[in-house]
Amino acid sequence: MSIEVRVPTLGESVTEATVATWFKKPGDAVAVDEMLCELETDKVTVEVPSPAAGTMGEIVAAEGETVGVDALLATISEGEGAAPAPKAEPKSDATPAKSDDDAAPIDVMVPSLGESVTEATVSSWFKKVGDAVAQDEMLCELETDKVSVEVPAPAGGVLAEILAPEGTTVDASAKLAVISGGADGTVEPAPRPSDEQSEPAAKGKDVEDAPSAKKAMAEAGLKSGDVEGTGRDGRVMKHDVAAAVTATKSAASAPAAAPAAPRAAGDASREERVKMTRLRQTIARRLKDSQNTAAMLTTYNEADMTEVMALRNEYKAEFEKKHGVRLGFMSFFTKACCHALKEVPEVNAEIDGTDIVYKNYVNMGVAAGTPTGLVVPVIKDADSMSFATIEKAIAEKGRRARDGKLSMDEMQGGTFTISNGGVYGSLMSSPILNPPQSGILGMHKIQDRPMAINGEVVIRPMMYLALSYDHRIVDGKGAVTFLVRVKEALEDPRRLLMDL
Structure with a gap:
């Protein structure tokens, strides 16, 4: 069976x-x-x-x-x-799977493109007609409106015919090429790296860079050793090459600007026009759809971080000794938000059709930057946690996020999100909602500023706070009240103990 x-x-x-x-x-x-x-x-x-x-x-x-x-x-x-x-057992029982299609032509078909995807565009061919190919060696790359798909050779042999050249749009059942079975079925897999370059060995890794990255490096005149790979086991991906090219251009921009005589405005040599990939078009469309779905608005305030910093400095050594984790600012903000969400429950709610679903718990999403992008692990029932439990959960989620070990369950079910752009130096920003949530708090850089306190100008560590919210469910009064309660709790942390 x-x-x-x-x-x-x-x-x-x-x-x-x-x-x-x-x-x-x-x-x-x-x-x-x-x-x-x-x-x-x-x-x-x-x-x-x-x-x-x-x-x-x-x-x-x-x-x-x-x-x-x-x-x-x-x-x-x-x-x-x-x-x-x-697949081909009936054709031969004396040779391995790679060679059992000895001389029969083999069709290269469009692989499964995923749910709701019906077509793709052939973006690159890594082989040309007449080239020897090994089983599972990458033949070409397709672009859909969601992802890039690499097409492996279904068997070893010789690429006999390419039916869909670069730029061709193909449907999900189309034939891309034909492979003629090898004479002895012994084509060695992936010969190209050893023929063209020895960077993988020099870099100390035995994984092959993505074919799309190889093509991009060739076009940009880069070698594998010039690009820092963020893929699995250090594999260089297409976006790594793009980042390296951008960095190179930035480094060269100052000398390039030296000539005083500008060229004509229409001089094509001063511009580069690149067609957006289908993936990038989809990202652009979805980001705009996200803004169009919610009636998103942002309200701002600022918090004097003097008391939080003093409390943290006073107890951080004792806190770490007892609980085995550092006392950071995120636990204060998490506690302050949980406290404010009890008073303004609509910020912790979501819209479901014509219903409003109020959550009598707080699953706090904490945005975390990783080498592969931004993820939002969720701390379940954060409103019932202590400072130490929150800090341990944030540290553990952050570590798992950086290692790429978060499970899907750990990123689902959030009811509210905190995003800390201050770690990157952001002084002010408007965070975008994380649907279907109705609110997200943006933290920013703590910066000393002169403030008028009791008629005197004093220097205080200040932070701008930003609350983006869905105006369909949260009114301006509720949003401002929420942000004021967060501000009050941070400026006088004793209010959290007294539930004020």
Whole structure:
């Protein structure tokens, strides 16, 4: 009996993932709940366990392939002695899976593009007609309105025909190319790095850079060693190359500006026009849709951080000694927000159709910057936690976020969010809502400023606070009241103890 291995639920708002690593190959024995492969989403890494014991059969989604929720990843032949089910077993029983299509032409089809995606654009071909290819070697890259999809070779051989050139838009069932089976089926995988460059060995890693990154580096005149990789195991990704190119241009901008005689305004050599990728177009559209859905408004205030800083300095050594965690500012802000949300519950609510859902608990989202982007882990029931418990939770979530180990459950269910742009030096900003939440508090840099206190000008450590809120559910009075209560709690932390 054949058991299907499918993509598990990836979490709220996540519809697709990339197959990062297979831990098993066809023919391997597997046990129940043994890890078969690892998927990467734009937020977390997800491990896929075996649903049954048996023998690994066909791997449907190869490494690097993008798959949607519930997509078929592989099959398992149930039972300890069950035989594997490779695709081309009937054609040959004397050669491995890579070579059993010895001389028969093999179609390269568009892989699964994910839920609701019906077409893609061929952005790059990494091979040309007549090139030898190894099984699973990347042939081309497709761009959809959600992600970039790399297409691996289904078998080793020679690329005989390219049916969809670069720039062609293809549907989800289109044929991209044809591979003629190799004479002996012994094409070595991924020969290009050893032929063209030896950077991976020099960099001390045995992972190959993304094909799209290789193409981008070639176009920019960069080598792999010139780019810092943020992908798995240091793999250089396409966005890493873009960042390196931007940094190079910034470094060269001062000398480039030296000539006094400007060129004509229409001189194309002073401009660069690059077509937006389908992914970037979608990001732009969705960000605008997010703003259009909510009636978003931001109100501002400022807080004198003198008392919080004094209290923190007085007790931080004793606090760390007893609780094993540093006393930071985030626990004060979390406590102050929980306190204010009790008085202004609509900021902790959400709109569901024509209903307003009030939450009698606070699941606090804490925005955290990571090498791969911004994530928002959620601290469940933060309103019932102590300062020490909050600090431990924030430290643990932040560490797991930086390591890419957050689970989807840890990023779901938030009712309110705090974003600390001050760690990057931001003095003032308007944070954008995290739907379906109705409020987000923006913290900023603490900066000494002259303030009028009791008729005298004194220097105080001040922070601007910003509350962005959904005006459909939160009125101006409620938003201002919330921010004033946060300000009061920070300027006199004793109010938190007295529940005032």
